[in-house]
Amino acid sequence: MSSVPAMQHDSAPADQARALAFLADLSETLAVSLDLRQTLSEAVNRIADFMGAEAASLFLLDESGTTLECRVCVGPIDIAGLRIPTGQGVVGRAVAENASQVVADALNDARVDHSTDSDTGFVTRSLLCAPLATAKGPIGALEVVNKRSGGVFTADDAEILRLIAAPTSLAINNARMANELVQQARMKREFDLARRMQKSLLPKRRRNGFPLLGVNLPAHEISGDFYDYFDLPDGRIGFFIxxxxxxxxxxxxLMVRVASLLRWIGKEGTEPELWLERVNEELCQTSLDGRFVCALVGHSDRLARHVHIAAAGFPPALLYRRGEFTEYLSGGAPLGILPGMTFDGHEIDLDDASLYCFSDGVTDVRDAQRQTIGSEGVRALIQRHAGASAEPRLRGMFSELKHLRLVDDTTLLLIERIHPQGPEVLLTRRFPARPEQMREIRSLLRTTLDDAGVETGIxxxxxxxxxEACCNIIRHAYGPDDSGDIDLHLTSDGGILEFRLFDTAPPVDPARVRPKPLGECRSGGLGVALIDSVMDDWTLQARPDGKGNRLVMHKRISLTRRNGEDHE
Amino acid sequence: MNGIEQETAEGCTLIRLRGEVDLSWSQQVRQAVLEALSTSTRVGVVLSEVSYIDSSGIAALVEGFQNARSKGSSFALVAVSDSVRAVLELARLDRVFPIVADIEAIPNVSGAPAWKP
Known part of the structure; x- marks a missing residue:
């Protein structure tokens, strides 16, 4: 405030001190509270007093930026709510030009609009108006009318009003920003709540051989994908995605509404084709505002031997049986577009095959080159993880997807017979017995063990x-003159990991493979010693048919965590 | 990713290894170490950027260490990464090798800090 222009009165120092004290006071009043209505009306009162004016008013621009509205006024006439187009009258001009207006003789000044005066009998003699300036331009104006002393407003008065306008616009701006933050925080809270509610709509994971597994990975906070499964009266399972x-x-x-509609109509065991027809009729009765719904519905027996599906505009269901894929296309358009539509379904003898139903988010996943992985990418993904049991397989597939770019919600429903007993297969892989292969195998093992919840150090x-075991097979079993593959199987059973390695090299005499004492400074034999130290037990046997060797290793682990978007 | 760099600093030959030291290139590591020991009496292998090492990589280091001892040269592992240290500990070799934090700490004569109680 050191730049306060000197007021050219005789009593300049005294006036200056008074103005500064008032400014400090006013700023304090405005800073105390973010409740604008109260602080502004108090501020405008004090401004009128300080300026010795008969009336004072504060106008703010509306959202369109074309109209000014009187928000606060003091004086004999209440003009609160009065609206003035920008550019019109003294107030409109102050904002349009972003410059103070001084009117010494209001009766003979063309800028002054006298319509209010003639309505009320109030006579405007002299007035002063300063824009409420911000970095982004004026947001309104502050006006004072008629000196109580009877004199006219001067250029000095205009300067003081300009100074008073500064903390006023600052306070309004602050209050607006604070309000915006409060709004944003409320929005975020509501989004979080919606997100949690949505997640709670997804069905709980069922154990004991239940043949359906679903995973949902929302790309944004709020997901438009859904899936559900439930028991039908005849003992079969109804499902939809x-x-x-x-x-x-x-x-x-809309997703919440559609999911409950699908469940309501499907729970009596309505055949999939008719099920979709009824949901479509229901959805077409109300406007979806241009939105539509892609869905796949179906029934399965509890051993997933026979599955009956029908789909509406949903990506093809993929059946995977021993390395071969079969596609089942949707038999109708998406739901909610046209009433009276019919849908064709598919009866599938699944037996021990797997049926994958996935939303288009899966095919829309982008690889490192930002290309969508497409249905080819999805097939390759399924094939890469095919050796694993259902649960670790989905975990593995989704942890791979998470490393790519998800652009859309990604949801997958897997239907296959689950063998409730026995070990869980975490990984099966065949690879050429060559040193250059090992880097990729190590990386694959790290991911698999991470997904299985193995602690990093272990x-x-x-x-x-x-x-080390693979390198021994490469170096000693196959040796420099022989070549072949290594089969790696990793299973988990009740907290015990089992690693099995098969080769087709000439049989190795197990008696010759012995761990050497650790800590010895010798360059040979360290590999077996490391295996012996890491694993709980291991056995090397020649395969009974004399073709190759079998190394089985065990390690008991305590699982620290489980990855993946499971809904347990 | 994987790489060997050799440099000379303060009268000492440094072999800087990068990446995952495994069977596919541990022979190159072994050769680089032995060559450095044939021309220098003070050799350090920098392991700060090695994220994985297998027994064939450890063997190359062991051979370097033995070679240095037989000639009365000095040999040390420098700035050992956590993953390398874990393997050295597992092999109980963390107390066999001279392991130093930086180049300055590489001893001038063989042996002295190699055996800790």
């Missing part, structure tokens, strides 16, 4: 031990 077009809160709300030791 779907995707509401578009994103955001309204897509999510994981690294296990990776080392497997690497």
């Amino acid at each position: 779907g995707d509401v077009s578009g994103k955001g809160l309204d897509a999510a709300l 994981r690294d030791k296990l990776v080392l031990a497997i690497d």
Whole structure:
């Protein structure tokens, strides 16, 4: 405030001190509270007093930026709510030109609009108006009318009003920003709540051989994807998976409605084709505002031997049986577009095959080159993980997807016969017995062990031990003159990991493979010693048919965590 | 990713290894170490950027260490990464090798800090 222009009165120092004291006071009043209505009306009162004016008013621009509205006024006439187009009258001009207006003789000044005066009998003699300036331009104006002393407003008065306008616009701006933050925080809270509610709509994971597994990975906070499964009166299982077009809160709300509609109509065991028809009729009765719903519905017996599905605009269901894929295309358009539509379904003898139903988010995943992985990418993904049991397989597939770019919600429903007993297969892989292969195998093992919840320190030791075992096969079993593959199987059973390595090299005499004492400074024999130290036990046997060797290693682990978007 | 760099600093030959030292290139590591010991009496192997090492990589280091001892040269592992240290500990070799934090700490004569109680 050191730049306060000197007021050219005789009593300049005294006036200056008074103005500064008032400014400090006013700023304090404005800073105390973010409740604008109260502080502004108090501020305008004090401004009128300080300026010795009969009336004072504060105008603010509306959202369109074209009209000014009187928000606070003091004086004999209440003009609160009065609206003035920008550029019109003294106030409009102050804002349009972003410059103070001084009117010494209001009766003979063309800028002054006298319509209010003639309505009320109030006579405007002299007035002063300063814009409420911000960095982004004026947000309104501050006006004082008629000196109580009867004199006219001067250029000095205009300067003081300009100074008073500064903390006023600052306070208004602050209050507006604070309000915006409060709004944003409320929005975020509501989004979080919606997200939690949505997640709670997804069905709980069922154990004991239940043949359906679902995973949902939302790309944005709020998901338009859904899936559900439930028991039918005849003992079979009804299931559906779907995707509401578009994103955001309204897509999510529609999803909630569609999911409950699908469940309601499907729970009596209505055949899949008819099930979709009825849901479509219901959805077409109300406007979806241009949105539509892609869905796949179906029935399965509890051993997933026979599955009956029908789909509406949903990506093809993929059946995987021993390395071969079969596609089942949707038999109708998406739901909610046209009433009276019919849908064709598929009866599938699944037996021991797997049926994958996934939303288009899976095919839309982008690879490192930002290309969508497409249905080829999805097939390759399924094939890469095919050796694992259902649960670790989905975990593995989704942990791979998470390393790519998810652009859309990604949801997958897997239907296959689950063998409730026995070990869980975490990994099966065949690879050429060559040193250059090992880097990739180590990386694969790390991911698999991570997904299985193995603690990092143990994981690294296990990776080392497997690497050592493979290197021994490469170096000593096959040797420099022979070549072949290594088969790696990793299973988990009740907290015990089992690693099995098969080769087709000439049989190795197990008696010759002995760990040497550790800590000896010798360059040979360290690999077996490391395996022996890391694993709880290990056995090497020649395969009974004399073709190759079998190394089985065990390690008991305590699982620290489980990865993946499981809904347990 | 994987790489060997050799440099000379303060009268000492440094072999800087990068990446995952495994069977696919541990022979190159072995050769680089032995060559450095044939021309220098003070050799350090920098392991700060090695994220994995297997027994064939450890063997190359062991051979270097034995070679240095037989000639009365000095040999040390420098700035050992956590993953390398874990393997050295597992092999109980963390107390066999002279392991130093930086180049300056590489001893001038063989042996002295190699055996800790």
